Amino acid sequence: MTDRYAVIGNPVGHSKSPWIHAEFARATRQDMEYVRIEAPLDGFERTVEDFRNAGGRGANVTLPFKEAACRHSTELSAAARLAQAVNTLVLEPSGIRGDNTDGSGLLRDLSVNLDFPIRGRTILVLGAGGATRGILGPLAGAGAAGIVVANRTVAKARDLVHRIGFPTLEACGFEALAGRTFDLLINATSTGLTGEAIGIPPAIFRKGALAYELVYGRETEFLALARAAGAVTSDGIGMLVEQAADSFRLWRGLRPDTGGVIAALRRA
Numbered sequence: 001m002t003d004r005y006a007v008i009g010n011p012v013g014h015s016k017s018p019w020i021h022a023e024f025a026r027a028t029r030q031d032m033e034y035v036r037i038e039a040p041l042d043g044f045e046r047t048v049e050d051f052r053n054a055g056g057r058g059a060n061v062t063l064p065f066k067e068a069a070c071r072h073s074t075e076l077s078a079a080a081r082l083a084q085a086v087n088t089l090v091l092e093p094s095g096i097r098g099d100n101t102d103g104s105g106l107l108r109d110l111s112v113n114l115d116f117p118i119r120g121r122t123i124l125v126l127g128a129g130g131a132t133r134g135i136l137g138p139l140a141g142a143g144a145a146g147i148v149v150a151n152r153t154v155a156k157a158r159d160l161v162h163r164i165g166f167p168t169l170e171a172c173g174f175e176a177l178a179g180r181t182f183d184l185l186i187n188a189t190s191t192g193l194t195g196e197a198i199g200i201p202p203a204i205f206r207k208g209a210l211a212y213e214l215v216y217g218r219e220t221e222f223l224a225l226a227r228a229a230g231a232v233t234s235d236g237i238g239m240l241v242e243q244a245a246d247s248f249r250l251w252r253g254l255r256p257d258t259g260g261v262i263a264a265l266r267r268a
């Protein structure tokens with residue numbers, strides 16, 4: 001029987017995950033299907049249970065349900081526990097395992113695809129929402145020399161840094177970034193999607209630094225400022241595919257090649 005997987009979100013119509021997982025399944029000859037499920041905003045748990053009862057083996061979880069998925073899991077990986085957010089569910093008759101592959105996906109895109117190992121680097125992460133919660137622990141654990149988390153609402157950055165608890169982490173507001181530069185700058189605010197201005201000092205970008213925008217497939221203010229300063233830029237398409245490959249491995253026990261899928265999405 002064909003194994004069933006899904007991405008659960010609201011909205012979910014834009015998700016590229018069904019296409020990505022269909023490519024992985026084809027390349028690795030796995031008998032599986034992967035669909036989009038839009039859960040009602042007040043009905044995430046019910047949607048997961050209906051899918052599990054109908055034979056669903058696993059699911060990706062996207063906005064706005066990553067925290068709900070964490071609460072609904074009966075067992076959490078270390079990454080999910082640190083993030084307090086889950087993007088991958090392994091559905092078993094005995095329970096639900098929750099994991100978070102956003103951080104491992106980003107690390108792999110940086111270190112393998114972009115040849116930018118994290119150890120010893122200074123990093124700025126803009127934003128303190130769900131995406132930052134997923135990536136902060138893995139970035140800190142990969143040996144960054146220092147990570148500054150800057151957020152519009154400073155208290156959220158402080159709380160997050162305190163909870164993750166690595167000595168290399170620091171929190172601040174955007175105005176405190178004046179006069180500082182970094183090896184790697186990551187935009188994990190939602191401004192890339194909304195088109196709003198972030199309000200960061202343009203001088204934080206320097207020639208040769210890597211500016212990584214989590215949003216993919218669009219020109220954002222963050223990328224434009226970085227490029228104008230001579231920084232190297234990347235969008236988040238590699239992270240999207242690498243986190244999907246990590247989810248696929250959790251479900252199927254093997255990790256698909258990602259290069260061809262990333263290249264195809266860039267061409268699309």
Ligand code: NAP
Pocket residue numbers: 063102126127128129130131132151152153156188189190191192193196197198199214215216236237239240241243
């Ligand atoms: P979220 O939880 O809603 O957090 C949004 C963050 O953006 C908050 O820190 C918020 O600051 C900040 N923000 C919003 N508007 C702002 C503005 N006008 N100026 C400055 N800061 C602003 O969203 P999320 O889940 O973290 O997602 C963030 C982005 O990452 C999204 O664009 C998402 O698509 C992307 N993402 C990509 C991948 C991938 O695989 N490539 C994976 C996950 C997420 P306050 O706290 O002050 O409100």
